[in-house]
Amino acid sequence: xxxxxxxxxxxxxxxxxxxxxxxxxxxxxxxxxxxxxxxxxxxxxxxxxxxxxxxxxxxxxxxxxxxxxxxxxxxxxxxxxxxxxxxxxxxxxxxxxxxxxxxxxxxxxxxxxxxxxxxxxxxxxxxxxxxxxxxxxxxxxxxxxxxxxxxxxxxx
Numbered sequence: 001x002x003x004x005x006x007x008x009x010x011x012x013x014x015x016x017x018x019x020x021x022x023x024x025x026x027x028x029x030x031x032x033x034x035x036x037x038x039x040x041x042x043x044x045x046x047x048x049x050x051x052x053x054x055x056x057x058x059x060x061x062x063x064x065x066x067x068x069x070x071x072x073x074x075x076x077x078x079x080x081x082x083x084x085x086x087x088x089x090x091x092x093x094x095x096x097x098x099x100x101x102x103x104x105x106x107x108x109x110x111x112x113x114x115x116x117x118x119x120x121x122x123x124x125x126x127x128x129x130x131x132x133x134x135x136x137x138x139x140x141x142x143x144x145x146x147x148x149x150x151x152x153x154x155x156x
Contacts, residue, residue, distance in 0.1 A: 005094065007101045010060035010072065018055070018062070018072045019046035022084040029087040032120040033146065040144035058082075061101045063094045073098040075106065080116040083125075095125045103129075107155055115152040126151050 010018065023045035026038050033041070046054075055074060058081060063071035071085035071094040080102065085094045106114055117137070118126050127133075131151040138145050 004065050005070075005092075005097060006064045007097050008062055008064060010055070010062050010074075014062070014069060015052040015055050016045070016047040017069050018060070018082075018084075019051050021069060021072060021086055022046060022082065024086055025084040025090075029085075029090060030121060034144075037141075037144045037146055040142035041146060043142070055082075059102070059105055061098055061105075063089070063098055065089070070094060071098055073102050075102050075114070078106070078111050078113050078115055080114060083116070083122060096129070099125075099129050103153075103155070111155060113152055113154050115150065117148050118151050119146075119148055123149050123151065126153075129153065 023042050026033075026042050031038060058074040058076045060072055060074040060082075062069045063085070070089040072082065073080060073095075074082040083095065083098065085098075103114065114131075115134075116122075116126060116131065118131070123133070131153045134150045134152055136147065136149050138147050
């Protein structure tokens with residue numbers, strides 16, 4: 001893991017920065033999806049009041065390096081809804097650090113299970129942390145279809 005990485009709770013007002021991380025991860029990172037599929041997934045970076053309201057009820061952890069967010073993971077109850085890391089920070093332990101914090105918070109809350117709809121790129125990272133595939137899915141999104149997997153981890 002990068003030694004200059006801090007994992008912390010999200011700070012009010014940084015939602016747009018997290019939306020840009022999501023957009024960059026989808027569009028500039030390694031991908032098994034076509035350009036059309038990536039545009040259907042996120043045509044623009046999520047931002048504004050609706051995006052902030054979507055994140056508000058979630059337990060959001062941010063990976064920060066050099067004073068700026070480089071990744072985030074958002075969980076609502078047992079569901080991990082968002083996990084994105086800037087392309088330049090992928091493969092440097094950011095996902096592992098974010099998941100460790102998210103899993104610890106879930107355990108502290110007494111949760112017995114975590115689950116996720118994992119993209120093709122995220123599936124190996126979740127599998128490496130003990131998740132298994134419940135089922136593979138193809139979902140429609142803005143005129144395209146995206147393959148993903150529903151995965152879960154039982155917390156013992």
